[in-house]
Amino acid sequence: MMPSHFFSGMDGLLTRRRLLRHCGLGLMGLSLPSYLAQRAEGMERKAEGTGFGKARSCIVLFCWGGVSHIDTWDPKPNAPPEVRGAFKPIATSVPGVHFGEHMPLLARQMHRLAVVRSAHHTCTAHGKSMYWNRTGHAPPQPENAVNQPPSINDWPTLGAQISRLRQARRGLPTAVQIPYPLVDNNTLQAGDTPGWLGNAYAPLLLDPKRGKPYAGVSRDLGGLQFRPAEGVDAARLNSRLELSRRLEHRPASVAGLRDLTRFQEQAADLLSSPRIQRTLDLDQEPDRVRARYGDHACGQSVLLARRLVEAEVPLVTVVCSSGDLNGGAGDHWDTHGDNFPRLKNALLPPLDRASSVLLDDLADRGLLDTTLVVWLTEFGRTPQIQGSGRNHYPFCYSVAFAGGGIRGGQVYGRSDSQGAKPLDFPCGPGDLHATVLHALGIPLDSTLTDVQNRPLAICDGDPLPLFA
Numbered sequence: 358m359m360p361s362h363f364f365s366g367m368d369g370l371l372t373r374r375r376l377l378r379h380c381g382l383g384l385m386g387l388s389l390p391s392y393l394a395q396r397a398e399g400m401e402r403k404a405e406g407t408g409f410g411k412a413r414s415c416i417v418l419f420c421w422g423g424v425s426h427i428d429t430w431d432p433k434p435n436a437p438p439e440v441r442g443a444f445k446p447i448a449t450s451v452p453g454v455h456f457g458e459h460m461p462l463l464a465r466q467m468h469r470l471a472v473v474r475s476a477h478h479t480c481t482a483h484g485k486s487m488y489w490n491r492t493g494h495a496p497p498q499p500e501n502a503v504n505q506p507p508s509i510n511d512w513p514t515l516g517a518q519i520s521r522l523r524q525a526r527r528g529l530p531t532a533v534q535i536p537y538p539l540v541d542n543n544t545l546q547a548g549d550t551p552g553w554l555g556n557a558y559a560p561l562l563l564d565p566k567r568g569k570p571y572a573g574v575s576r577d578l579g580g581l582q583f584r585p586a587e588g589v590d591a592a593r594l595n596s597r598l599e600l601s602r603r604l605e606h607r608p609a610s611v612a613g614l615r616d617l618t619r620f621q622e623q624a625a626d627l628l629s630s631p632r633i634q635r636t637l638d639l640d641q642e643p644d645r646v647r648a649r650y651g652d653h654a655c656g657q658s659v660l661l662a663r664r665l666v667e668a669e670v671p672l673v674t675v676v677c678s679s680g681d682l683n684g685g686a687g688d689h690w691d692t693h694g695d696n697f698p699r700l701k702n703a704l705l706p707p708l709d710r711a712s713s714v715l716l717d718d719l720a721d722r723g724l725l726d727t728t729l730v731v732w733l734t735e736f737g738r739t740p741q742i743q744g745s746g747r748n749h750y751p752f753c754y755s756v757a758f759a760g761g762g763i764r765g766g767q768v769y770g771r772s773d774s775q776g777a778k779p780l781d782f783p784c785g786p787g788d789l790h791a792t793v794l795h796a797l798g799i800p801l802d803s804t805l806t807d808v809q810n811r812p813l814a815i816c817d818g819d820p821l822p823l824f825a
Contacts, residue, residue: 410798412761422690462713475770475779488548493790511552516560573687729761787818
């Protein structure tokens with residue numbers, strides 16, 4: 358199969374929508390009942406319709422820091438040495454398509470992938486570029502401010518949007534982020550919060566607490582782990598819950614109290630349900646399976662993501678790097694210095710391994726067709742090597758999709774000979790966002806209501822024609 362750079366239309370999907378264009382923060386401070394209570398407040402109309410909708414769940418593998426597209430998805434072997442860099446291209450399972458040499462396992466999966474080599478935007482700052490890619494909407498001005506503190510006026514991250522528009526099975530969260538929030542110098546970032554949707558829709562933070570941790574995390578970024586207190590087994594927990602119910606003589610006619618009871622019971626579900634606890638417990642996996650994903654935080658987080666989509670959680674984001682871009686050091690993709698050793702030794706091996714095993718596992722379980730996998734980042738890196746690394750570069754970068762109805766074995770768009778700009782089929786974060794929503798069957802004209810009670814269109818892009 359030869360790579361495809363050109364596509365026919367998709368029954369009007371490429372037509373720009375003309376209507377509705379004008380149209381609280383992290384969970385960590387909330388008790389579990391409060392989280393569930395807020396999540397149920399003020400429920401709007403859910404998105405109706407099917408869209409394309411083959412995917413029931415989505416796993417986003419977010420590479421925080423900015424992946425060097427030239428050294429991974431889009432090598433340039435004929436470019437000058439100061440552009441092509443130290444890595445050689447390797448063949449993939451699709452003739453004519455090549456990856457960087459330190460992605461050998463993903464290269465063998467190319468027949469399942471749609472690689473987009475023409476993504477671009479105009480923002481050079483990490484936080485704002487992440488905001489654009491994770492919300493699907495342009496960041497607040499000024500565009501290139503270094504940090505963007507969270508605000509109640511921010512667009513919600515994708516997980517919060519999905520939480521607002523979808524329901525998970527009882528007792529399970531709609532959106533999860535593993536293993537921690539994205540931070541920069543201990544500061545939460547706009548684009549990694551529920552924004553104007555509020556804490557009720559914050560993705561749940563879970564941490565498998567397994568595997569070799571990423572280097573360079575400057576503080577304990579562990580997410581919540583829903584386990585009973587030490588020494589409290591399931592039987593003892595259920596006994597306590599039953600005693601609590603007997604002691605609470607709440608009038609059934611008081612709606613607010615009935616709701617509070619329901620929220621506490623939902624919290625108890627997370628703590629006491631054997632099914633949910635099995636989902637969160639990686640010890641339920643055979644040793645050989647855990648080993649295949651790799652004894653690393655990346656691999657074990659991806660394994661937990663697979664278990665969550667098996668349980669039908671709609672959206673799981675895995676942060677595939679250190680969560681703190683602390684001065685350019687550490688295991689994250691902000692490779693201003695030592696770009697090639699860091700990619701070769703610390704960053705690409707765990708991602709390559711975990712990603713490849715994930716695709717095989719989903720396929721073996723009959724879940725690949727209904728699970729969209731997205732490899733996403735905030736921007737690329739400069740074509741020109743500067744010192745020992747590459748700097749921020751939003752003007753051309755690569756992302757990839759698999760599963761969820763995606764037609765494998767294709768390349769969408771091309772960059773120029775040095776990876777500096779798209780040559781054809783340019784696309785932006787809004788289009789990537791639209792592609793995910795379309796795969797999940799969420800109508801692109803769905804609206805969400807902000808703090809000023811304005812209905813805002815969830816999407817301002819068009820889905821890429823990647824589907825089978």
